[in-house]
Amino acid sequence: GAVVSQHPSWVICKSGTSVKIECRSLDFQATTMFWYRQFPKQSLMLMATSNEGSKATYEQGVEKDKFLINHASLTLSTLTVTSAHPEDSSFYICSAMGLAGEQFFGPGTRLTVL
Amino acid sequence: EDKVVQSPLSLVVHEGDTVTLNCSYEVTNFRSLLWYKQEKKAPTFLFMLTSSGFEKKSGRLSSILDKKELFSILNITATQTGDSAVYLCAVGQTSGSRLTFGEGTQLTVNP
Numbered sequence: 001g002a003v004v005s006q007h008p009s010w011v012i013c014k015s016g017t018s019v020k021i022e023c024r025s026l027d028f029q030a031t032t033m034f035w036y037r038q039f040p041k042q043s044l045m046l047m048a049t050s051n052e053g054s055k056a057t058y059e060q061g062v063e064k065d066k067f068l069i070n071h072a073s074l075t076l077s078t079l080t081v082t083s084a085h086p087e088d089s090s091f092y093i094c095s096a097m098g099l100a101g102e103q104f105f106g107p108g109t110r111l112t113v114l
Numbered sequence: 115e116d117k118v119v120q121s122p123l124s125l126v127v128h129e130g131d132t133v134t135l136n137c138s139y140e141v142t143n144f145r146s147l148l149w150y151k152q153e154k155k156a157p158t159f160l161f162m163l164t165s166s167g168f169e170k171k172s173g174r175l176s177s178i179l180d181k182k183e184l185f186s187i188l189n190i191t192a193t194q195t196g197d198s199a200v201y202l203c204a205v206g207q208t209s210g211s212r213l214t215f216g217e218g219t220q221l222t223v224n225p
Contacts, residue, residue, distance in 0.1 A: 044215050049210075049212060101146055101211065103159075107155045
């Protein structure tokens with residue numbers, strides 16, 4: 001149980017294009033999902049908290065117009081990186097919150113912007 | 115400011131050794147402490163602890179929480195090369211759902 005999937009697992013795009021990443025909780029419903037990014041040899045950095053049916057809460061320093069989050073259902077949240085640039089290249093990881101407050105992570109999406 | 119500190123930051127052992135990883139925290143409105151294992155991809159959930167003094171155990175891994183002294187340890191006995199990973203400690207609070215992560219301990223188990 002508690003499986004979270006992400007799609008795509010890796011993506012390469014040209015600078016200026018937008019990229020959408022999907023996060024799904026496969027065997028449970030998650031009213032709250034989280035989006036993180038992680039740079040090599042660093043810990044997870046929380047970008048935003050995504051609540052089903054309401055606007056996401058962004059962490060300080062994260063541009064909400066740059067990183068669009070939509071949590072349209074209890075099993076799906078999407079992160080769209082708009083007008084991506086090379087500095088947006090990173091490992092993006094989502095997690096879904098379980099009933100006890102634990103977070104189950106997706107396998108991550110490696111984004112490379114050329 | 116909420117803080118989670120893990121030690122050591124890195125550790126190299128031989129197969130069969132026992133290791134103890136440490137996590138101390140200073141957060142307001144503590145609710146839970148979680149341990150994760152991260153290999154090449156995203157973290158996988160190991161344990162969640164909410165009460166002091168109760169050991170959680172899964173195979174060769176065990177963990178205990180001390181809410182008075184504000185720390186937790188993760189023990190791995192009879193280590194194997196497959197235990198090599200970054201082990202992350204995270205703390206959840208009653209106010210909100212976010213987790214505060216430590217920097218992680220890089221464990222390397224050599225054959």
